[in-house]
Amino acid sequence: MDLNTITAVARPKARSELPVWTAGDAWLAGGTWLFSEPQAHLNRLIDLATLGWPALTSDANGLSIAATCTVAELDALTCPPDWLAAPLINQCCRAFLASFKIWKTATVGGNICMSLPAGPMISLTAALEGVCTIWQAGGGERKIAVADFVTGDQTNVLKPGDLLRQIDIPLAALKRRSAFRQISLTPVGRSAALLIGSIAHDGAFALTVTASTKRPVKLAFTKIPDADELREAILQTIPDALYHDDVHGKPFWRKHMTLRLASEIRDELA
Known part of the structure:
Protein backbone atom coordinates (compact mmCIF):
# COMPACT_ATOMS: atom_id res chain seq x y z
CA MET A 1 0.00 0.00 0.00
CA ASP A 2 1.24 3.49 -0.86
CA LEU A 3 1.76 5.80 2.11
CA ASN A 4 0.72 9.07 0.53
CA THR A 5 1.32 11.19 3.64
CA ILE A 6 5.08 10.53 3.66
CA THR A 7 7.03 13.63 2.67
CA ALA A 8 10.58 12.53 3.59
CA VAL A 9 12.69 9.40 4.00
CA ALA A 10 15.87 9.60 6.08
CA ARG A 11 18.66 7.13 5.35
CA PRO A 12 21.25 7.34 8.15
CA LYS A 13 24.48 5.37 7.85
CA ALA A 14 25.46 5.59 11.53
CA ARG A 15 23.81 6.25 14.86
CA SER A 16 25.20 9.77 14.84
CA GLU A 17 23.19 10.43 11.67
CA LEU A 18 19.84 9.39 13.14
CA PRO A 19 17.52 12.41 12.93
CA VAL A 20 15.88 13.88 15.99
CA TRP A 21 12.64 11.96 16.55
CA THR A 22 9.48 13.97 16.06
CA ALA A 23 5.76 13.21 15.94
CA GLY A 24 4.93 11.61 12.58
CA ASP A 25 8.17 9.58 12.38
CA ALA A 26 8.39 5.81 12.00
CA TRP A 27 11.28 3.37 11.79
CA LEU A 28 11.37 1.42 8.52
CA ALA A 29 12.88 -2.07 8.58
CA GLY A 30 11.02 -4.75 6.61
CA GLY A 31 7.88 -2.65 6.38
CA THR A 32 5.59 -5.65 5.98
CA TRP A 33 3.14 -4.26 8.53
CA LEU A 34 3.88 -0.60 7.90
CA PHE A 35 2.83 -0.82 4.25
CA SER A 36 -0.11 -3.14 4.91
CA GLU A 37 -2.59 -0.47 5.98
CA PRO A 38 -3.02 3.33 5.93
CA GLN A 39 -0.64 5.29 8.19
CA ALA A 40 -2.20 8.73 7.94
CA HIS A 41 -0.42 9.93 11.08
CA LEU A 42 3.05 9.48 9.54
CA ASN A 43 5.02 11.93 7.43
CA ARG A 44 8.63 10.68 7.66
CA LEU A 45 10.26 7.24 7.52
CA ILE A 46 13.71 6.52 8.93
CA ASP A 47 15.18 3.66 6.91
CA LEU A 48 17.27 1.30 9.05
CA ALA A 49 18.64 -0.70 6.12
CA THR A 50 21.32 1.91 5.42
CA LEU A 51 22.83 1.37 8.89
CA GLY A 52 24.27 -1.88 7.53
CA TRP A 53 23.96 -4.00 10.66
CA PRO A 54 25.26 -7.59 10.20
CA ALA A 55 22.19 -9.83 10.34
CA LEU A 56 23.71 -12.57 12.51
CA THR A 57 26.97 -12.83 14.41
CA SER A 58 28.11 -15.59 16.75
CA ASP A 59 31.04 -15.91 19.13
CA ALA A 60 31.96 -17.57 22.40
CA ASN A 61 29.17 -15.67 24.16
CA GLY A 62 26.36 -16.84 21.88
CA LEU A 63 24.33 -15.44 19.00
CA SER A 64 23.56 -11.81 18.23
CA ILE A 65 20.55 -11.09 16.01
CA ALA A 66 20.28 -7.63 14.46
CA ALA A 67 16.82 -6.11 14.65
CA THR A 68 16.96 -5.82 10.85
CA CYS A 69 17.74 -9.54 10.35
CA THR A 70 15.04 -11.04 8.16
CA VAL A 71 13.14 -14.19 9.02
CA ALA A 72 14.64 -15.86 5.94
CA GLU A 73 18.18 -15.03 7.07
CA LEU A 74 17.52 -16.41 10.54
CA ASP A 75 15.91 -19.57 9.18
CA ALA A 76 18.94 -20.21 6.95
CA LEU A 77 21.40 -20.02 9.85
CA THR A 78 23.70 -23.04 10.12
CA CYS A 79 24.22 -23.81 13.80
CA PRO A 80 27.00 -25.76 15.54
CA PRO A 81 26.12 -29.34 16.54
CA ASP A 82 26.23 -28.52 20.26
CA TRP A 83 23.47 -25.91 19.89
CA LEU A 84 20.82 -28.42 20.91
CA ALA A 85 18.12 -25.75 20.89
CA ALA A 86 18.79 -24.86 17.24
CA PRO A 87 15.64 -26.64 15.93
CA ASN A 111 8.04 -8.87 14.85
CA ILE A 112 9.21 -8.27 18.41
CA CYS A 113 8.36 -4.56 18.33
CA MET A 114 4.87 -5.25 16.97
CA SER A 115 4.44 -7.19 20.22
CA LEU A 116 1.54 -9.32 19.05
CA PRO A 117 0.81 -12.26 21.38
CA ALA A 118 1.39 -14.65 18.47
CA GLY A 119 4.71 -13.12 17.41
CA PRO A 120 6.94 -16.20 16.93
CA MET A 121 10.19 -14.23 17.15
CA ILE A 122 9.05 -13.19 20.62
CA SER A 123 8.45 -16.85 21.45
CA LEU A 124 11.87 -17.87 20.17
CA THR A 125 13.98 -15.15 21.74
CA ALA A 126 12.10 -15.15 25.05
CA ALA A 127 12.55 -18.92 25.40
CA LEU A 128 16.26 -18.62 24.59
CA GLU A 129 16.82 -15.99 27.30
CA GLY A 130 17.23 -13.25 24.70
CA VAL A 131 18.29 -9.78 25.82
CA CYS A 132 17.30 -6.68 23.84
CA THR A 133 19.67 -3.76 23.35
CA ILE A 134 17.69 -0.54 23.00
CA TRP A 135 19.17 2.67 21.63
CA GLN A 136 17.45 5.36 23.66
CA ALA A 137 16.11 8.44 21.95
CA GLY A 138 17.99 10.76 24.29
CA GLY A 139 21.28 8.91 23.91
CA GLY A 140 22.78 5.88 25.58
CA GLU A 141 21.37 2.41 25.59
CA ARG A 142 19.72 -0.04 27.92
CA LYS A 143 19.25 -3.78 27.99
CA ILE A 144 16.14 -5.74 28.90
CA ALA A 145 15.09 -9.37 28.59
CA VAL A 146 12.74 -10.11 25.69
CA ALA A 147 10.31 -11.64 28.18
CA ASP A 148 10.09 -8.24 29.90
CA PHE A 149 10.27 -6.17 26.70
CA VAL A 150 6.73 -7.15 25.66
CA THR A 151 4.20 -5.90 28.22
CA GLY A 152 0.90 -6.80 26.55
CA LEU A 174 21.45 -22.45 22.83
CA LYS A 175 22.90 -25.61 24.39
CA ARG A 176 19.73 -26.51 26.29
CA ARG A 177 17.66 -29.50 25.22
CA SER A 178 14.27 -28.17 24.11
CA ALA A 179 10.72 -29.11 23.16
CA PHE A 180 8.28 -27.10 21.03
CA ARG A 181 4.49 -27.13 20.87
CA GLN A 182 2.19 -24.89 18.85
CA ILE A 183 -1.49 -24.99 17.97
CA SER A 184 -3.89 -22.91 15.87
CA LEU A 185 -7.61 -23.10 15.23
CA THR A 186 -6.89 -23.78 11.54
CA LEU A 195 5.00 -23.15 24.30
CA ILE A 196 8.70 -23.94 24.55
CA GLY A 197 10.32 -26.00 27.26
CA SER A 198 14.02 -26.55 27.89
CA ILE A 199 16.40 -28.30 30.23
CA ALA A 200 19.81 -26.98 31.31
CA HIS A 201 22.90 -29.11 31.89
CA ASP A 202 22.18 -29.08 35.63
CA GLY A 203 18.62 -30.37 35.12
CA ALA A 204 16.85 -27.04 35.60
CA PHE A 205 13.58 -26.88 33.66
CA ALA A 206 12.12 -23.75 32.03
CA LEU A 207 8.79 -23.24 30.29
CA THR A 208 7.90 -20.23 28.16
CA VAL A 209 4.25 -19.59 27.36
CA THR A 210 3.36 -17.31 24.44
CA ASP A 228 0.57 -31.84 39.15
CA GLU A 229 3.29 -29.41 40.19
CA LEU A 230 3.57 -28.03 36.66
CA ARG A 231 -0.18 -27.67 36.27
CA GLU A 232 -0.51 -25.88 39.60
CA ALA A 233 2.38 -23.54 38.77
CA ILE A 234 0.71 -22.52 35.52
CA LEU A 235 -2.64 -21.97 37.22
CA GLN A 236 -1.01 -19.84 39.91
CA THR A 237 1.24 -17.85 37.56
CA ILE A 238 -1.19 -17.09 34.72
CA PRO A 239 -4.46 -15.44 35.82
CA ASP A 240 -7.48 -15.94 33.58
CA ALA A 241 -7.38 -12.25 32.58
CA LEU A 242 -3.93 -12.72 31.02
CA TYR A 243 -5.15 -15.20 28.39
CA HIS A 244 -5.64 -13.55 25.01
CA ASP A 245 -9.09 -13.22 23.46
CA ASP A 246 -9.62 -12.78 19.71
CA VAL A 247 -11.02 -14.61 16.69
CA HIS A 248 -8.09 -17.04 16.79
CA GLY A 249 -9.13 -18.53 20.13
CA LYS A 250 -11.17 -17.85 23.24
CA PRO A 251 -9.39 -17.55 26.62
CA PHE A 252 -10.87 -20.72 28.15
CA TRP A 253 -9.68 -22.78 25.15
CA ARG A 254 -6.25 -21.14 25.15
CA LYS A 255 -5.93 -21.94 28.86
CA HIS A 256 -6.89 -25.56 28.25
CA MET A 257 -4.38 -25.89 25.41
CA THR A 258 -1.65 -24.21 27.47
CA LEU A 259 -2.07 -26.82 30.19
CA ARG A 260 -2.19 -29.65 27.66
CA LEU A 261 0.85 -28.55 25.65
CA ALA A 262 2.83 -27.88 28.81
CA SER A 263 2.11 -31.43 29.95
CA GLU A 264 3.28 -32.81 26.59
CA ILE A 265 6.50 -30.80 26.81
CA ARG A 266 7.15 -32.03 30.35
CA ASP A 267 6.63 -35.62 29.27
CA GLU A 268 8.91 -35.25 26.26
CA LEU A 269 11.78 -33.68 28.18
CA ALA A 270 11.42 -36.10 31.09
Whole structure:
Protein backbone atom coordinates (compact mmCIF):
# COMPACT_ATOMS: atom_id res chain seq x y z
CA MET A 1 0.00 0.00 0.00
CA ASP A 2 1.24 3.49 -0.86
CA LEU A 3 1.76 5.80 2.11
CA ASN A 4 0.72 9.07 0.53
CA THR A 5 1.32 11.19 3.64
CA ILE A 6 5.08 10.53 3.66
CA THR A 7 7.03 13.63 2.67
CA ALA A 8 10.58 12.53 3.59
CA VAL A 9 12.69 9.40 4.00
CA ALA A 10 15.87 9.60 6.08
CA ARG A 11 18.66 7.13 5.35
CA PRO A 12 21.25 7.34 8.15
CA LYS A 13 24.48 5.37 7.85
CA ALA A 14 25.46 5.59 11.53
CA ARG A 15 23.81 6.25 14.86
CA SER A 16 25.20 9.77 14.84
CA GLU A 17 23.19 10.43 11.67
CA LEU A 18 19.84 9.39 13.14
CA PRO A 19 17.52 12.41 12.93
CA VAL A 20 15.88 13.88 15.99
CA TRP A 21 12.64 11.96 16.55
CA THR A 22 9.48 13.97 16.06
CA ALA A 23 5.76 13.21 15.94
CA GLY A 24 4.93 11.61 12.58
CA ASP A 25 8.17 9.58 12.38
CA ALA A 26 8.39 5.81 12.00
CA TRP A 27 11.28 3.37 11.79
CA LEU A 28 11.37 1.42 8.52
CA ALA A 29 12.88 -2.07 8.58
CA GLY A 30 11.02 -4.75 6.61
CA GLY A 31 7.88 -2.65 6.38
CA THR A 32 5.59 -5.65 5.98
CA TRP A 33 3.14 -4.26 8.53
CA LEU A 34 3.88 -0.60 7.90
CA PHE A 35 2.83 -0.82 4.25
CA SER A 36 -0.11 -3.14 4.91
CA GLU A 37 -2.59 -0.47 5.98
CA PRO A 38 -3.02 3.33 5.93
CA GLN A 39 -0.64 5.29 8.19
CA ALA A 40 -2.20 8.73 7.94
CA HIS A 41 -0.42 9.93 11.08
CA LEU A 42 3.05 9.48 9.54
CA ASN A 43 5.02 11.93 7.43
CA ARG A 44 8.63 10.68 7.66
CA LEU A 45 10.26 7.24 7.52
CA ILE A 46 13.71 6.52 8.93
CA ASP A 47 15.18 3.66 6.91
CA LEU A 48 17.27 1.30 9.05
CA ALA A 49 18.64 -0.70 6.12
CA THR A 50 21.32 1.91 5.42
CA LEU A 51 22.83 1.37 8.89
CA GLY A 52 24.27 -1.88 7.53
CA TRP A 53 23.96 -4.00 10.66
CA PRO A 54 25.26 -7.59 10.20
CA ALA A 55 22.19 -9.83 10.34
CA LEU A 56 23.71 -12.57 12.51
CA THR A 57 26.97 -12.83 14.41
CA SER A 58 28.11 -15.59 16.75
CA ASP A 59 31.04 -15.91 19.13
CA ALA A 60 31.96 -17.57 22.40
CA ASN A 61 29.17 -15.67 24.16
CA GLY A 62 26.36 -16.84 21.88
CA LEU A 63 24.33 -15.44 19.00
CA SER A 64 23.56 -11.81 18.23
CA ILE A 65 20.55 -11.09 16.01
CA ALA A 66 20.28 -7.63 14.46
CA ALA A 67 16.82 -6.11 14.65
CA THR A 68 16.96 -5.82 10.85
CA CYS A 69 17.74 -9.54 10.35
CA THR A 70 15.04 -11.04 8.16
CA VAL A 71 13.14 -14.19 9.02
CA ALA A 72 14.64 -15.86 5.94
CA GLU A 73 18.18 -15.03 7.07
CA LEU A 74 17.52 -16.41 10.54
CA ASP A 75 15.91 -19.57 9.18
CA ALA A 76 18.94 -20.21 6.95
CA LEU A 77 21.40 -20.02 9.85
CA THR A 78 23.70 -23.04 10.12
CA CYS A 79 24.22 -23.81 13.80
CA PRO A 80 27.00 -25.76 15.54
CA PRO A 81 26.12 -29.34 16.54
CA ASP A 82 26.23 -28.52 20.26
CA TRP A 83 23.47 -25.91 19.89
CA LEU A 84 20.82 -28.42 20.91
CA ALA A 85 18.12 -25.75 20.89
CA ALA A 86 18.79 -24.86 17.24
CA PRO A 87 15.64 -26.64 15.93
CA LEU A 88 13.58 -23.99 17.72
CA ILE A 89 14.79 -21.44 15.17
CA ASN A 90 13.23 -23.24 12.22
CA GLN A 91 10.14 -24.22 14.19
CA CYS A 92 9.42 -20.64 15.24
CA CYS A 93 10.10 -19.28 11.76
CA ARG A 94 7.49 -21.71 10.44
CA ALA A 95 5.01 -20.56 13.06
CA PHE A 96 4.60 -17.30 11.10
CA LEU A 97 1.26 -16.68 9.42
CA ALA A 98 3.18 -15.51 6.35
CA SER A 99 4.36 -16.55 2.90
CA PHE A 100 7.98 -17.11 1.88
CA LYS A 101 7.90 -13.66 0.27
CA ILE A 102 7.17 -12.09 3.65
CA TRP A 103 10.00 -14.16 5.16
CA LYS A 104 12.47 -12.39 2.87
CA THR A 105 11.35 -8.95 4.03
CA ALA A 106 9.91 -9.19 7.56
CA THR A 107 12.47 -8.64 10.30
CA VAL A 108 13.04 -10.23 13.67
CA GLY A 109 13.05 -6.83 15.35
CA GLY A 110 9.87 -5.78 13.62
CA ASN A 111 8.04 -8.87 14.85
CA ILE A 112 9.21 -8.27 18.41
CA CYS A 113 8.36 -4.56 18.33
CA MET A 114 4.87 -5.25 16.97
CA SER A 115 4.44 -7.19 20.22
CA LEU A 116 1.54 -9.32 19.05
CA PRO A 117 0.81 -12.26 21.38
CA ALA A 118 1.39 -14.65 18.47
CA GLY A 119 4.71 -13.12 17.41
CA PRO A 120 6.94 -16.20 16.93
CA MET A 121 10.19 -14.23 17.15
CA ILE A 122 9.05 -13.19 20.62
CA SER A 123 8.45 -16.85 21.45
CA LEU A 124 11.87 -17.87 20.17
CA THR A 125 13.98 -15.15 21.74
CA ALA A 126 12.10 -15.15 25.05
CA ALA A 127 12.55 -18.92 25.40
CA LEU A 128 16.26 -18.62 24.59
CA GLU A 129 16.82 -15.99 27.30
CA GLY A 130 17.23 -13.25 24.70
CA VAL A 131 18.29 -9.78 25.82
CA CYS A 132 17.30 -6.68 23.84
CA THR A 133 19.67 -3.76 23.35
CA ILE A 134 17.69 -0.54 23.00
CA TRP A 135 19.17 2.67 21.63
CA GLN A 136 17.45 5.36 23.66
CA ALA A 137 16.11 8.44 21.95
CA GLY A 138 17.99 10.76 24.29
CA GLY A 139 21.28 8.91 23.91
CA GLY A 140 22.78 5.88 25.58
CA GLU A 141 21.37 2.41 25.59
CA ARG A 142 19.72 -0.04 27.92
CA LYS A 143 19.25 -3.78 27.99
CA ILE A 144 16.14 -5.74 28.90
CA ALA A 145 15.09 -9.37 28.59
CA VAL A 146 12.74 -10.11 25.69
CA ALA A 147 10.31 -11.64 28.18
CA ASP A 148 10.09 -8.24 29.90
CA PHE A 149 10.27 -6.17 26.70
CA VAL A 150 6.73 -7.15 25.66
CA THR A 151 4.20 -5.90 28.22
CA GLY A 152 0.90 -6.80 26.55
CA ASP A 153 -1.03 -7.11 23.29
CA GLN A 154 0.85 -4.71 20.98
CA THR A 155 2.52 -2.91 23.89
CA ASN A 156 6.14 -2.87 24.99
CA VAL A 157 8.71 -0.82 26.89
CA LEU A 158 9.84 1.33 23.94
CA LYS A 159 9.40 5.07 24.36
CA PRO A 160 8.98 7.44 21.37
CA GLY A 161 12.23 7.50 19.44
CA ASP A 162 13.69 4.41 21.10
CA LEU A 163 15.17 1.88 18.68
CA LEU A 164 15.65 -1.86 19.12
CA ARG A 165 19.22 -2.51 17.97
CA GLN A 166 19.73 -6.24 18.53
CA ILE A 167 18.82 -9.34 20.51
CA ASP A 168 21.58 -11.36 22.15
CA ILE A 169 21.10 -15.06 22.85
CA PRO A 170 23.48 -16.55 25.46
CA LEU A 171 25.41 -19.66 24.52
CA ALA A 172 24.10 -21.60 27.54
CA ALA A 173 20.51 -21.19 26.30
CA LEU A 174 21.45 -22.45 22.83
CA LYS A 175 22.90 -25.61 24.39
CA ARG A 176 19.73 -26.51 26.29
CA ARG A 177 17.66 -29.50 25.22
CA SER A 178 14.27 -28.17 24.11
CA ALA A 179 10.72 -29.11 23.16
CA PHE A 180 8.28 -27.10 21.03
CA ARG A 181 4.49 -27.13 20.87
CA GLN A 182 2.19 -24.89 18.85
CA ILE A 183 -1.49 -24.99 17.97
CA SER A 184 -3.89 -22.91 15.87
CA LEU A 185 -7.61 -23.10 15.23
CA THR A 186 -6.89 -23.78 11.54
CA PRO A 187 -4.00 -25.61 9.82
CA VAL A 188 -2.31 -22.39 8.67
CA GLY A 189 -3.83 -20.01 11.21
CA ARG A 190 -2.24 -17.64 13.68
CA SER A 191 -0.80 -19.34 16.77
CA ALA A 192 -3.32 -19.66 19.59
CA ALA A 193 -0.73 -21.17 21.93
CA LEU A 194 3.01 -21.59 21.46
CA LEU A 195 5.00 -23.15 24.30
CA ILE A 196 8.70 -23.94 24.55
CA GLY A 197 10.32 -26.00 27.26
CA SER A 198 14.02 -26.55 27.89
CA ILE A 199 16.40 -28.30 30.23
CA ALA A 200 19.81 -26.98 31.31
CA HIS A 201 22.90 -29.11 31.89
CA ASP A 202 22.18 -29.08 35.63
CA GLY A 203 18.62 -30.37 35.12
CA ALA A 204 16.85 -27.04 35.60
CA PHE A 205 13.58 -26.88 33.66
CA ALA A 206 12.12 -23.75 32.03
CA LEU A 207 8.79 -23.24 30.29
CA THR A 208 7.90 -20.23 28.16
CA VAL A 209 4.25 -19.59 27.36
CA THR A 210 3.36 -17.31 24.44
CA ALA A 211 0.50 -16.73 21.96
CA SER A 212 -2.12 -17.96 24.43
CA THR A 213 -1.21 -15.09 26.75
CA LYS A 214 -1.08 -11.35 26.10
CA ARG A 215 2.61 -11.27 26.97
CA PRO A 216 5.31 -13.92 27.42
CA VAL A 217 5.19 -15.87 30.68
CA LYS A 218 8.21 -17.78 31.95
CA LEU A 219 8.23 -20.47 34.61
CA ALA A 220 11.42 -21.88 36.09
CA PHE A 221 12.05 -25.01 38.16
CA THR A 222 15.25 -26.46 39.62
CA LYS A 223 14.31 -29.81 38.08
CA ILE A 224 11.56 -31.26 35.91
CA PRO A 225 8.36 -30.90 37.94
CA ASP A 226 5.84 -33.66 38.23
CA ALA A 227 2.62 -33.24 36.26
CA ASP A 228 0.57 -31.84 39.15
CA GLU A 229 3.29 -29.41 40.19
CA LEU A 230 3.57 -28.03 36.66
CA ARG A 231 -0.18 -27.67 36.27
CA GLU A 232 -0.51 -25.88 39.60
CA ALA A 233 2.38 -23.54 38.77
CA ILE A 234 0.71 -22.52 35.52
CA LEU A 235 -2.64 -21.97 37.22
CA GLN A 236 -1.01 -19.84 39.91
CA THR A 237 1.24 -17.85 37.56
CA ILE A 238 -1.19 -17.09 34.72
CA PRO A 239 -4.46 -15.44 35.82
CA ASP A 240 -7.48 -15.94 33.58
CA ALA A 241 -7.38 -12.25 32.58
CA LEU A 242 -3.93 -12.72 31.02
CA TYR A 243 -5.15 -15.20 28.39
CA HIS A 244 -5.64 -13.55 25.01
CA ASP A 245 -9.09 -13.22 23.46
CA ASP A 246 -9.62 -12.78 19.71
CA VAL A 247 -11.02 -14.61 16.69
CA HIS A 248 -8.09 -17.04 16.79
CA GLY A 249 -9.13 -18.53 20.13
CA LYS A 250 -11.17 -17.85 23.24
CA PRO A 251 -9.39 -17.55 26.62
CA PHE A 252 -10.87 -20.72 28.15
CA TRP A 253 -9.68 -22.78 25.15
CA ARG A 254 -6.25 -21.14 25.15
CA LYS A 255 -5.93 -21.94 28.86
CA HIS A 256 -6.89 -25.56 28.25
CA MET A 257 -4.38 -25.89 25.41
CA THR A 258 -1.65 -24.21 27.47
CA LEU A 259 -2.07 -26.82 30.19
CA ARG A 260 -2.19 -29.65 27.66
CA LEU A 261 0.85 -28.55 25.65
CA ALA A 262 2.83 -27.88 28.81
CA SER A 263 2.11 -31.43 29.95
CA GLU A 264 3.28 -32.81 26.59
CA ILE A 265 6.50 -30.80 26.81
CA ARG A 266 7.15 -32.03 30.35
CA ASP A 267 6.63 -35.62 29.27
CA GLU A 268 8.91 -35.25 26.26
CA LEU A 269 11.78 -33.68 28.18
CA ALA A 270 11.42 -36.10 31.09
